[in-house]
Amino acid sequence: MDILLLERIGEDRFLVLAPPPAWTGKLSQTGFKVGSEVSLSEDFLVLDTFFPDAEDLWISGREGTISCDPWIQSDAEGREWPLAARAMHSDGKPLLLLEHLGESYTRQQQIHQLARENMLSKDELELEVHRRTALIRKGEEELAHRLLDVSNWRDEETGAHIRRIGLYSELIAKALGWSLQDLDDIRLAAPMHDIGKVGIPDYVLLKPGRLDTEERRIMERHAFIGGEMLKSSEIRMIEMAHQIAIGHHEKWNGQGYPNQLAGEAIPISARIVAIVDVYDALSSERIYKPAWPEEKVLELLQNERGAHFDPELIDLFFELLPEIRKIRLQLPDEKG
Structure with a gap:
């Protein structure tokens, strides 16, 4: 799409x-x-x-x-x-x-018309449903990449960062026993967590230093904007992306934004991304800050267990830390 x-x-x-x-x-x-x-x-x-x-x-x-x-x-x-x-x-x-x-929409309309006219046999219908499902999935993946292209046109986040966020999230979800489709969904949806930054003014989004109070308020609007951009979709992956975009800055103790949700009222996909986004962002160099040493990042995550972050997911994150590190080594930030 x-x-x-x-x-x-x-x-x-x-x-x-x-x-x-x-x-x-x-x-x-x-x-x-x-x-x-x-x-x-x-x-x-x-x-x-x-x-x-x-x-x-x-x-x-x-x-x-x-x-x-x-x-x-x-x-x-x-x-x-x-x-x-x-x-x-x-x-x-x-x-x-x-x-x-995309073609999946056109093909879907054609199938509906043919089915109404009783022109397809049961076997043909099953084959067409299989083909349509594959096309829809391909379209969903393309949509995710296109939306990320729009967001990255203005944001300073690296391509490696957003790919790592998807893989970290998939890794945690797999450990939780999610289905294969849900694993695909969070791998594609998690990188769209900051898509709402497309609606943030450049003087805030690209500022090379610390934001003041008013600039911070403006920046925090990106969670709401991302939620608005992705809401009301009938595509499961986009609905998950909506939950992540609007919820990844909520905190377990209810002191996050934009809706001050607490505990399990925060969608689990957003709770997963909240952890891996903080881990990866703090571990990475940006124009406005150097990379933190990993021990300092891990200390912060542990200190925020049960406050900022879901305590059970934090424990699982630390269990998976060797695999998290492998992903980070395989997808380093681009230099230059």
Whole structure:
């Protein structure tokens, strides 16, 4: 699934925030480039019926998200492209996301139609369901990577860091006895924990020093923004990513953010990522800080057992520490 990320700057005027996917060139004569201003109404006529509701949200300034029903749009060669739109308002930014839903969506609609017409046998239906499931899973993985591409376009986190977060989380979940599908889900979902940083101003996100109180308040909004971006999905992996994005800064004792959840009210996926994110972030060098010695990081984790972190998951983390270290050695941060 490919996503075009835009910021509304006026009526039917948008600013391109991230590199546009290739399908935009098939469906539009507009030259989509990062930083360019574009109009959508001529190329995407369906949006004319969606924009009144979207404008109400954008102009009101209230936080929230509204979605447009999927539609099919054909290019000059007659190829059909299933699309969907989502408008949102996050931390003062009115955003529009246009998504290409991929071949799995088109194939699913075709299967439904054929089944209604009794044109498929039971065996053919089972085969098509298997193929569709594989396509959907492939689409989910591509969606995760595309969303991360959007986030990393602005964030200073390394690619190695986000890959390690996924593998650490999968390792802990496997020790907990999760199913294979759930293991795949958390491996893909965990790296999206900070996707809400796409809505944080550059002067805060890229500041090379310590944040002041107001800047810290703005930065903490990324958990809420990420939750808004990923909420209400029927895809299990994206729903898990939503729980992680909005919940990975909650604390076991209820003193975290954004919702001050406590204990098992925090989704277990978010509790897992909370531990491995702190471990990896503190162990890594950033433009605003040197890497901590591992013993200091481990001391902090142990001291926060039962306060910041789930005590049972902290104990499991320490049991798995040799394997955690192997992952870190296999995926070091890029130099230069």
